[in-house]
Amino acid sequence: MIQAIAFYLFATLTIFSGAVTILARNPVHSVLWLILAFFNAAGLMILIGAEFIAMLLVIVYVGAVAVLFLFVVMMLDIDFSQLRAGFIKNFPLGLALAFVLLAELLMGVGAYKAGGLALGTANAATAPIAGLSNTAAIGALLYSRYLFLFETAGIILLVAMIGAIVLTHRQRGDVRGQNVSRQNARRPEEATINLQPEVGKGVTL
């Protein structure tokens, strides 16, 4: 009973906030609705007993990715009339994309209904590990059976990160950086001089 109420609450809110993300006029509001959608998706994960995934969803998407989204969107100065001007022109393309997504969704549902799939049986698979907590079970799988895939994903992410840094980094010669250890090592004796200049002569530094 309470599971059903919770499920329908989370599911409705996910769909609703997903829709408002697209429909909201203000991009900052869009991002905030997106965050609500992430949050409710995490709630759904908890309902199926995947608490580890749910927490990671909140930490990674809500805590890091969405903050960066918000950061960027807040700093953009967006002209709404200009955005809406392209609406008619891009409408057929958007419609086509929507049809492709719908077709894929229907295919997925059809394949599921056909009953050919059973979770975790494809290619030497994994029976669910009994008596382990969520976190331990995922760890045991990632670091044994799927070690290669896991490490490969890690390498891909690392390469992507380095690529992004290389692409956006530009060397500027005119920036004066600080050498912190040199600053800290500086003593008053080498930083100051004590002079008694003659009147009208001034000081050469």
Add this chain to the structure above:
Amino acid sequence: MTAFFQGLGLPFGAAWAISTICGILLIALPVMLAVAMVIYVDRKVWASMALRRGPNVVGPFGILQSFADGLKVFLQETIIPSAANKGLFLIAPIITFTVALLAWAVIPFNSGAILADINVGLLYILAISSLGVYGIVIAGWSSNSKYPFFSAMRASAQMISYEVSIGFILICVVLWAGSFNLNDIVKAQHGFGLGFINGFWCSPLLFPMWVMFLISSMAETQRAPFDLTEAESELVAGYQTEYSSMAFALFWLGEYGNVLLMCALNATLFWGGYLPPVELAILYWIPGWIWLILKIAFGFFVFSWVKATVPRYRYDQLMRLGWKIFLPVSLLFVFLVSGYLMATGHFA
């Protein structure tokens, strides 16, 4: 507590609901009272370190000062700037305050006295504390004003930077304890140091982690010396500039609630939580929650002490400390800790 209500003849569902609500009240109300008291303590500590008297008029030793301030703020007019984004402007302080209370659900107050004894307790705390930035960012943006906006930018960069190193520090603790559950983490500290000292802090590998956790938690809660989001010499009052009345008070309470939470986390992860500091039978006569409160109070004193004595960091120094020092060092310690644990057969 569920069993107690079931004993009164209630069905399980109702008993569970009532006991959970009672648990929430039993945690939230003392936390709010504690927030009011630590604001007073903070001002007193700060004052005595500056050779001043601090609040000393309302009540004996000025102990009721926070309540007088609360009443004053409650009676003030709420001013909403006409250019502000009204809905978000009002939601922001509520988010900050709620998030500060939410994370207390997984803090164990005694063996078994924990509201939500979940497997992923520490991850839950990380998730909730990563929400804290939204209150500030939304406040800064919706105020539609320069200084709050700068402050929001600073806050989001600062909190993301230090969350990374906090994550690695927590991984060291989790590796040693073998669990994300805070109750299990406390139990793993039982007799940790030579079978006598309760607490992870006495390990040479985890003591530097404790120091880094303390500093990172100051940065995470935007306390001095890292209070750049409300640096009054640069940003007026930061993200709170446009706020008045109860909205301002909610920010204030949320901020101190977060500081207390970080102190509680500090006590739970490194100082043995509800366990007495050392293994002596006589110390177990004192209930666990008193030990926890004493450890939280000590942690808070350190926070006040630092606030009273350390000058504010420059923003580039803050970023340098986070990314160039804490991140590599904490990563190094993840390697050292896991290597040590593997070598000593901890996981066998």
